[in-house]
Amino acid sequence: MKLIITKTYEEMSEIASNILLGYILSPENQNIAITGGRTPALMYEKLVTKMSGLNISYNTTFYNFDEIAYKRSKREGITISDLRSYFFTPANIPEENIHRLDETNYKAHDHLIQSRGGMDFILLGVGADGHFCGNLPNTTQFFDQTTQVVMSDAMRQNVGEFHFSDPQEYPDTYVTMGPRSVMNTKNILLIANGKEKADIIKRILGGPVDPLVPASILPLHPKITILIDSEAASELDEITINQYK
Amino acid sequence: MKLIITKTYEEMSEIASNILLGYILSPENQNIAITGGRTPALMYEKLVTKMSGLNISYNTTFYNFDEIAYKRSKREGITISDLRSYFFTPANIPEENIHRLDETNYKAHDHLIQSRGGMDFILLGVGADGHFCGNLPNTTQFFDQTTQVVMSDAMRQNVGEFHFSDPQEYPDTYVTMGPRSVMNTKNILLIANGKEKADIIKRILGGPVDPLVPASILPLHPKITILIDSEAASELDEITINQYK
Amino acid sequence: MKLIITKTYEEMSEIASNILLGYILSPENQNIAITGGRTPALMYEKLVTKMSGLNISYNTTFYNFDEIAYKRSKREGITISDLRSYFFTPANIPEENIHRLDETNYKAHDHLIQSRGGMDFILLGVGADGHFCGNLPNTTQFFDQTTQVVMSDAMRQNVGEFHFSDPQEYPDTYVTMGPRSVMNTKNILLIANGKEKADIIKRILGGPVDPLVPASILPLHPKITILIDSEAASELDEITINQYK
Amino acid sequence: MKLIITKTYEEMSEIASNILLGYILSPENQNIAITGGRTPALMYEKLVTKMSGLNISYNTTFYNFDEIAYKRSKREGITISDLRSYFFTPANIPEENIHRLDETNYKAHDHLIQSRGGMDFILLGVGADGHFCGNLPNTTQFFDQTTQVVMSDAMRQNVGEFHFSDPQEYPDTYVTMGPRSVMNTKNILLIANGKEKADIIKRILGGPVDPLVPASILPLHPKITILIDSEAASELDEITINQYK
Numbered sequence: 001m002k003l004i005i006t007k008t009y010e011e012m013s014e015i016a017s018n019i020l021l022g023y024i025l026s027p028e029n030q031n032i033a034i035t036g037g038r039t040p041a042l043m044y045e046k047l048v049t050k051m052s053g054l055n056i057s058y059n060t061t062f063y064n065f066d067e068i069a070y071k072r073s074k075r076e077g078i079t080i081s082d083l084r085s086y087f088f089t090p091a092n093i094p095e096e097n098i099h100r101l102d103e104t105n106y107k108a109h110d111h112l113i114q115s116r117g118g119m120d121f122i123l124l125g126v127g128a129d130g131h132f133c134g135n136l137p138n139t140t141q142f143f144d145q146t147t148q149v150v151m152s153d154a155m156r157q158n159v160g161e162f163h164f165s166d167p168q169e170y171p172d173t174y175v176t177m178g179p180r181s182v183m184n185t186k187n188i189l190l191i192a193n194g195k196e197k198a199d200i201i202k203r204i205l206g207g208p209v210d211p212l213v214p215a216s217i218l219p220l221h222p223k224i225t226i227l228i229d230s231e232a233a234s235e236l237d238e239i240t241i242n243q244y245k
Numbered sequence: 246m247k248l249i250i251t252k253t254y255e256e257m258s259e260i261a262s263n264i265l266l267g268y269i270l271s272p273e274n275q276n277i278a279i280t281g282g283r284t285p286a287l288m289y290e291k292l293v294t295k296m297s298g299l300n301i302s303y304n305t306t307f308y309n310f311d312e313i314a315y316k317r318s319k320r321e322g323i324t325i326s327d328l329r330s331y332f333f334t335p336a337n338i339p340e341e342n343i344h345r346l347d348e349t350n351y352k353a354h355d356h357l358i359q360s361r362g363g364m365d366f367i368l369l370g371v372g373a374d375g376h377f378c379g380n381l382p383n384t385t386q387f388f389d390q391t392t393q394v395v396m397s398d399a400m401r402q403n404v405g406e407f408h409f410s411d412p413q414e415y416p417d418t419y420v421t422m423g424p425r426s427v428m429n430t431k432n433i434l435l436i437a438n439g440k441e442k443a444d445i446i447k448r449i450l451g452g453p454v455d456p457l458v459p460a461s462i463l464p465l466h467p468k469i470t471i472l473i474d475s476e477a478a479s480e481l482d483e484i485t486i487n488q489y490k
Numbered sequence: 491m492k493l494i495i496t497k498t499y500e501e502m503s504e505i506a507s508n509i510l511l512g513y514i515l516s517p518e519n520q521n522i523a524i525t526g527g528r529t530p531a532l533m534y535e536k537l538v539t540k541m542s543g544l545n546i547s548y549n550t551t552f553y554n555f556d557e558i559a560y561k562r563s564k565r566e567g568i569t570i571s572d573l574r575s576y577f578f579t580p581a582n583i584p585e586e587n588i589h590r591l592d593e594t595n596y597k598a599h600d601h602l603i604q605s606r607g608g609m610d611f612i613l614l615g616v617g618a619d620g621h622f623c624g625n626l627p628n629t630t631q632f633f634d635q636t637t638q639v640v641m642s643d644a645m646r647q648n649v650g651e652f653h654f655s656d657p658q659e660y661p662d663t664y665v666t667m668g669p670r671s672v673m674n675t676k677n678i679l680l681i682a683n684g685k686e687k688a689d690i691i692k693r694i695l696g697g698p699v700d701p702l703v704p705a706s707i708l709p710l711h712p713k714i715t716i717l718i719d720s721e722a723a724s725e726l727d728e729i730t731i732n733q734y735k
Numbered sequence: 736m737k738l739i740i741t742k743t744y745e746e747m748s749e750i751a752s753n754i755l756l757g758y759i760l761s762p763e764n765q766n767i768a769i770t771g772g773r774t775p776a777l778m779y780e781k782l783v784t785k786m787s788g789l790n791i792s793y794n795t796t797f798y799n800f801d802e803i804a805y806k807r808s809k810r811e812g813i814t815i816s817d818l819r820s821y822f823f824t825p826a827n828i829p830e831e832n833i834h835r836l837d838e839t840n841y842k843a844h845d846h847l848i849q850s851r852g853g854m855d856f857i858l859l860g861v862g863a864d865g866h867f868c869g870n871l872p873n874t875t876q877f878f879d880q881t882t883q884v885v886m887s888d889a890m891r892q893n894v895g896e897f898h899f900s901d902p903q904e905y906p907d908t909y910v911t912m913g914p915r916s917v918m919n920t921k922n923i924l925l926i927a928n929g930k931e932k933a934d935i936i937k938r939i940l941g942g943p944v945d946p947l948v949p950a951s952i953l954p955l956h957p958k959i960t961i962l963i964d965s966e967a968a969s970e971l972d973e974i975t976i977n978q979y980k
Contacts, residue, residue: 001425001429001762002760002761002762002791002794003791004760004789004790004791005789005790005791006788006789006790007788011788011789014785015756015760015785015789018753018756018757018760018785019756019757019760021750021753021754021757022753022754022756022757022758023757025737025739025750025753025754025960026737026960027736027737027958027959027960028604028608028958029604029605029607029608031607050749050750050753053741053742053746054739054740054741054746054750055739055740055741055976055980056737056738056739056740056980057977057980059604059737114518114519114549115519115606116605116606116607117519117521117606117607117608118518118519118607141453142452142453142454143453143454143465144451144453144454144464144465179465180246180464180465183465183466183467184246184467185467186467206389207387208386208387208388208389208456209387209388209389209454209456209462211453211454217454217465219389219425220388220389220424220425220428220462220465221428221467222428222429222430222431222466222467223762223763224762225760225761225762241790242792245790245791245792246517247515247516247517247546247549248546249515249544249545249546250544250545250546251543251544251545252543256543256544259540260511260515260540260544263508263511263512263515263540264511264512264515266505266508266509266512267508267509267511267512267513268512270492270494270505270508270509270715271492271715272491272492272713272714272715273713273849273853274849274850274852274853295504295505295508298496298497298501299494299495299496299501299505300494300495300496300731300735301492301493301494301495301735302732302735304492304849359763359764359794360764360851361850361851361852362764362766362851362852362853363763363764363852468517468518469517470515470516470517486545487547490545490546490547491915491919631943632942632943632944633943633944633955634941634943634944634954634955669955670736670954670955673955673956673957674736674957675957676957696879697877698876698877698878698879698946699877699878699879699944699946699952701943701944707944707955709879709915710878710879710914710915710918710952710955711918711957712918712919712920712921712956712957
């Protein structure tokens with residue numbers, strides 16, 4: 001594990017965009033799963049700028065690692081929509097380089113990834129409650145799940161209401177790569193910023209492996225980088241910082 | 246994770262020796278930590294036979310991953326003595342390709358491994374109580390330890406008396422690579438055989454991640470192979486076998 | 491590069507089967523291209539024995555790296571037929587784990603391999619004339635070919651008559667992975683045995699990179715192992731042996 | 736091989752600095768050899784900016800891959816001096832993370848790199864005459880050299896006078912990693928810009944492997960990225976660009 005602490009959110013976003021770009025420019029095909037949400041917004045903005053004008057073909061396939069469908073509308077789910085507006089559309093990623101995980105194909109997801117050579121890189125955020133992807137404190141008993149469907153009640157209990165303006169759009173279930181699928185990735189980058197993440201970062205780096213803090217499993221991955229701004233690092237003690245930096 | 250079930254202990258030993266030999270014959274330098282104990286005895290016998298007469302130079306460095314010193318005698322500790330008699334001596338491994346972990350150098354162990362390019366491969370056994378290396382049920386609260394010294398009372402409580410004929414040789418402490426150090430290895434092979442391991446294998450593959458079963462963390466490693474004979478696999482159900490085989 | 495010299499052909503075959511088995515047992519999916527011909531015959535025999543009775547699912551896909559079709563018969567080509575009789579059939583490799591390269595699909599071959607995560611391992615023989623796969627002294631001007639079709643006149647000039655009892659079966663062309671495709675593999679194992687290979691082994695290990703000795707390019711691969719018996723090594727000098735062993 | 740063509744030198748430098756930064760920020764120790772000369776000047780400037788203010792410890796060791804000593808002065812050689820002024824000093828790289836290759840230690844260089852886990856990444860420039868590192872058209876007959884000492888007459892013939900203001904400082908020899916050492920690196924990035932490199936880039940990507948064009952060997956590396964600006968790409972045809980981009 002490597003811990004990188006930046007002064008600002010802007011600097012965290014710059015570094016994250018560089019790391020992600022490194023994978024995209026690899027001479028080998030890459031399978032990359034990336035996160036939606038607010039944390040990576042500036043990172044994607046920077047990445048789109050860096051990629052514009054490059055005369056390359058993409059030998060990267062991008063994946064969403066969870067998906068929350070709309071119950072009534074036929075439109076695409078929340079995660080993939082996020083990724084499109086943040087990244088795929090402005091960066092002109094060809095549709096054939098985008099793989100949508102959803103409720104129709106999740107059962108074959110881990111096998112598909114394996115048949116394509118494995119997941120090379122996953123960019124994760126972390127919730128203040130310790131969730132990553134859709135692995136919530138009350139859905140991650142054993143850490144042994146692969147890609148799965150989860151009852152969305154769990155999400156309501158943990159991370160508040162869905163991001164739906166219309167409550168009738170609440171789905172009954174959502175899909176997510178499970179802890180085992182994520183740990184089976186070759187390289188992980190976890191990003192976090194802001195004071196509201198300081199407590200969970202402290203628990204992840206210094207506390208026990210605990211199903212009630214799902215992200216507590218992540219530091220045991222052999223190739224994980226945790227990239228956070230100074231606010232998210234504000235509750236870490238010197239010993240922890242020096243041990244992992 | 247890949248699960249390989251062999252019919253017999255002999256076959257398990259044959260496969261394990263082949264996998265280990267593959268690392269030893271790699272064109273790149275390899276750092277390899279290997280286990281003592283009874284489980285690998287036949288594997289080492291087979292490996293020594295396979296290696297005899299090969300006109301190669303060894304670009305492998307071998308490590309012990311734990312060590313129990315004798316309190317009074319000046320002789321080498323239990324683990325390295327095991328490895329010498331099983332493997333290093335009959336295979337004529339040059340002394341410069343052997344790194345002894347002990348109480349004088351354990352603090353620098355993880356850093357040393359990193360400076361040599363990381364641990365490429367670790368061969369582990371597992372105790373009926375779920376311990377691996379010196380990580381015992383009552384010493385592994387957080388899974389976050391690196392290479393460390395442990396009070397040997399813990400060992401007495403868990404795995405019975407030390408293997409000392411003379412009780413005055415009982416040391417007060419022993420050293421071991423911790424869960425984090427082991428998880429930081431690039432490839433892991435866990436071997437187990439016999440009915441007395443059937444219950445712990447079932448708990449490792451099907452149960453929660455639990456500090457009281459230290460080896461329960463291992464299936465979350467992205468590149469672990471679990472190689473067991475049919476007796477050790479006898480309590481696994483078909484679903485588990487088909488999921489991982 | 492690592493050079494391994496065994497006393498006998500039998501020992502060379504044993505080591506080669508162990509290395510190949512190591513890839514087949516990997517916890518990750520593997521793409522493996524393997525050679526036909528006489529050199530690996532005993533290796534396949536040993537490999538089949540080692541694999542029999544293992545209760546594993548194969549997450550390896552096997553590939554032929556060249557193919558010579560029959561001109562008139564509808565039967566499968568020479569290479570894949572060799573591989574079936576030596577290995578696929580006795581080892582019960584499921585058909586879905588076999589990918590046949592032939593004249594209908596060679597153009598997409600390199601792209602297909604990339605989309606599956608790259609070729610992990612290739613087992614090569616070498617001809618007394620320095621050819622590897624179908625890369626012959628008079629077809630390999632620039633070393634920059636990928637998988638391609640070649641006029642079979644070249645083969646007649648170099649490696650004698652085809653292995654056809656009926657001359658009317660001689661095809662006009664054959665297909666082969668080119669030097670670039672082979673060099674793009676993650677790991678290479680080159681095997682050779684017998685006095686008739688001693689001269690070419692000497693030229694490969696000690697001579698210039700020369701399109702008239704196609705295999706002369708191979709020692710520049712970062713992860714190649716050259717595994718030969720003492721007869722094939724009989725013209726190497728001590729300096730060369732010590733440099734690479 | 737992956738070919739990346741940028742519009743400008745500035746953009747080439749930006750991308751190169753991102754790729755290099757990706758290795759520096761790896762959670763694993765990295766051995767990285769980097770180039771002096773004019774081509775990377777802006778890249779280092781950008782890299783220093785990106786690295787400033789990062790609260791990380793460096794687990795990267797940096798290497799020069801060739802060295803031209805001063806004959807009379809006791810000062811450090813030309814290459815390491817270049818690297819210090821461009822990068823090590825402004826980026827505050829600790830001295831313990833810098834390994835100087837010179838005439839006192841070159842014989843042990845390849846072995847040292849291997850004992851540290853291998854060279855992870857090398858950043859190369861290319862001369863208009865096709866040289867890379869100190870591998871010149873008239874010193875690279877067989878492509879099989881490892882790190883070596885070379886008579887500096889060769890350099891005078893090929894790349895003009897040394898960069899010495901005082902002719903009495905001309906050394907009789909210089910040291911360089913040879914073609915085999917460079918090809919033995921895990922990942923290669925070759926950068927080039929400007930019209931004076933257009934012809935050599937064309938020959939490297941489209942011509943034969945030729946000892947008189949030492950860099951012609953590089954495209955056969957399985958993990959090389961060639962990153963050039965539009966001027967250096969100006970003599971490439973569409974087929975070549977589409978094949979490799």
